Amino acid sequence: MRQPITSLPSLTCFRAAAELESFSAAADQLNLTHGAVSRAVRLLEDDLGAALFERRNRRVFLTENGRRLARAVDEGFARIEQAIADIRQSEAGVPVTLSCEPTLLMRYLIPRLPDFQERFPDITLQLVAGGGPVRLDANIQFAIRRNDFSIPNRYRTTELFDEEIGPVCRADLVELFFENGQLKPNALCLHTRTRPQAWAQWFELTGTRRAEATGQSFEHFYFSLQAAVAGLGVAIGPKRQVHDDVENGLLAAPLGFRRDGSLYVLLSERSSPQGRVEKALLTWLGETLG
Incomplete structure (x- = not known):
């Protein structure tokens, strides 16, 4: 049988005193x-039959038992506080904001958002576009990013998938741009300012030799892929960002895809335990992006 736990107020007082190593400071913090x-x-020490503090010269220091209990109480209260926050958030209908790189957001996540809403009707997920470094706070709780920049240690990173890239073109123009499993020398390569080295990286990954790829340049990756759909040339397409167009027969990837060494991660605050919302998000992303 479970042993009854001394009242929560005793644990609350112990937690504050353990953190501050001062009964007076704990009293001020708790307004007691x-x-x-x-x-x-x-009361807690009597209940446990063990000293939790050493009392010396009007100061208190945690004993080994005190440190063990402090760790457990911190973990327990953190889980309780996270559960309360999750419940309040779901009851109040407060949206959870997920920032995601624009091309992945527009071409992959948004079309699948109805599935998330159906599976987790009590979580209002709000998607916003953003790339590179991000500040997580009350306005943005989570972010999906490619790990091509320095990620602060204060963020928890959960791997989602490896980036895979490959040349793509309009499906009915494959013979115009490709021959014998190779890109034709005169094929028009579509570039993007957000990933200016995409073609050079592809040539390096495949060990092919070719003069600097020339062609039209676009402001953003998304535009270069739309240009490929329009038949303007061949773009370097990330596998998931072009998945639906390939499946629907709009685009073709004659040479397949190669891992480029980078990966996408979900960023969250390391200081907060994984709550129900984050676990639901990870479950959905794992199944959707995996």
Whole structure:
């Protein structure tokens, strides 16, 4: 049988005193008297039959048992606080904001958002476009990014998928741009300013030799892929960003895809335990992007 736990107020007083190593400071933080905190800690020690603090010269120091309990109480309260936050968020209908790189957002996640809404009707997921470094706060709780920049240590990173790239063109123009499993020398290559080395990287990955690929340049990756759909030339397409167009027969990837060494990750605050919302998001992303 489970042993009854001393009242939560005693644990609350112990938690504050353990963090501050001061009954007086804990009392100030909790708006209690020094005596109330001291009595609550003493009650807990009597219940456990073990000293949690060493009392010396009007100061208190955690014992080994005290440190063990402090770690457990911190973890337990953190889980409770996260559950309360999740419940309040779902009951209040407050949206959870996920920032995602624009091309992946527009061409892959948004078409699949109805599936998330159907599976998790109590979570309002709001998607916003953004790339590169991001600041997670009350306005943006999560972010999907390619790990091509320095990610702060304060963020938890969960791997989602490896980036895979390959040349793509309009499906009915494959013979115009490709021959014998090779890109024709005169094929018009579509470039993008957001990934200016995409073609050079492809040639390096495949070990092919070719003069610097020339062709039209676009402001963003998304535009270069739309240009490929329009039949203007051949673009370097990330596998997931072109998945639906390939499946629907709009685009073709005659040479397949290669891993380029980068990967996409989900960023979240490391200081917060994984709550119900983050676990639901990871489950959905794992199944959707995997």
